[in-house]
Amino acid sequence: MKPIIICTFYRTAHDSQGTQIEELDLSLSKLGNKINTHNVIITGDFNLPNINWENHHVTANSGYSTVAANKLLSLVEEHGLIQHVNEPTRKQGNANNILDLVFTNRPGLIKKLNVVDGIADHNTIIIDVNISPKRKHRPKRNNFIRNKADHLNIQKSLDDFTHEYFSLNQNMTVNDKWNLVSKKSSTL
Template sequence: MLESLDILDDSFAFMANMDDVITSSPKPTSNQGIPSEYNVSRKDRNIHGGGVFVAVTKRYVSTTEYSLDTQSEIVWCKIEIAGTKPLHIGSFYRPTDNKAEPIQQLNISLSKITQNGTLPNVILGGDFNCPDVEWITNTIKPNPQYGYKVNRALLDTVEEHGLIQQVKEPTRLNNILDLLLTTNPDLVEQVDVCPGMSDHRIVIAVINVKAKRITKPPRKVFVYTKMNKEGFKNDALAFQKVILTSNERSTSENWSHFTNEIGGMVEKHVPQKNIRERWDVPWLSPEIKRLIRKKQRVYNAFKKYKSDVLWEHFRKIRKTVHREMTKSKNDYNCWEKILVTRQNNPA
């Protein structure tokens, strides 16, 4: 299907759900060349061309989010997903200069989406033209081409809104210029960088509109604080007389009889309930969990008192949580690779 989009002459692109969504930052003059089964959200640069657009299959309920528009080359659309949060898809372009204003305007746009306590599902793609960001460590290379201010503004925006960069291969020469940012990396199943129709390569991603989760079955637990102590005591005393006066069983038979009877008493006198366990990822350390709980407490206080001070405090903690989770996950993945390498090469 990408071959039919002949207007993509300088583009970032990604496909989600088997060609259901295409975003790009080309130089369009009309919707000609885009298949008719797509709804198009677009922001043109001027009459000479340029701009950004998002095309979404008509099988989804999608709307252009005009309220998120700012003074930068960015366009947003929202896809309604049954049974889960909507998916916000954005396309962005930053010119090749040392001005930080486009990133600052992007930050304003994102702030309108992430102003609640829980992060929404966001997929943001585009040509960011920041070749000197090391995305594995979220650091800036020495003497960046477009200046420190631009690169710092981009990293601050990514941290501020809990975004994680998914493109790992160069998209132009040896640089990663075209990015795929998301608040929910579990949505991204696969990212490929393929030959394009210009000096940029095309980024193609497979996106799940609803993240797959491995759920554990509920397990039964006993609520000992509500047990019938008197009933348990009476049954235990009666059983004591029986087992002490029995000389016909072996030691192993007595032990089996004892455990069965005690288990039956617990079932009889202790209330039960089913609980579902949370699926904790291995890099979610106790320190990060404490930060997450602190973040939630501050947000609850903000909802109650509507204080600007509490909101700023919440934003700072949210940035810290995102930074620590990213670092912890990268460290975990690094150790996983080391272990796999040692297993494959024991010598």
């Protein structure tokens, strides 16, 4: 399984020159080859309703930055990203806008995507990701069965060791004492 990198992004609506998109591009560039060898998911509020995601075309809506929108489309193309949201994430009056986006670097990475009513002025995007965790196999451990233990012999060994331990030179270092206890406990 490939490692996963998850990024979140927020572009303020007043970033008309696309400076924040440039910062995102710089961050993605710092990933280097990881963008090809890892699963990458980028989510966030991009505040660019003037992008038609079906044909990757910027419309000239008044009040929205075509500069920032074109920079985002260039970033998507440069890094080989796929945008998955195709229904409005913010409804205001008659306007239904796709502002909140989900990008991946692999087409099959998103198994399922739902846009549901949110608790604020934006809807919530819920995604199911098509990856499974890598499970580590636990090393086999010894299971000791208490009722089969030789309790009398263990008690005698501990009593003998207690006398031995306290009769030793008290100038031993803590590490020497620990090693002595550790060695004895492994022989019980």
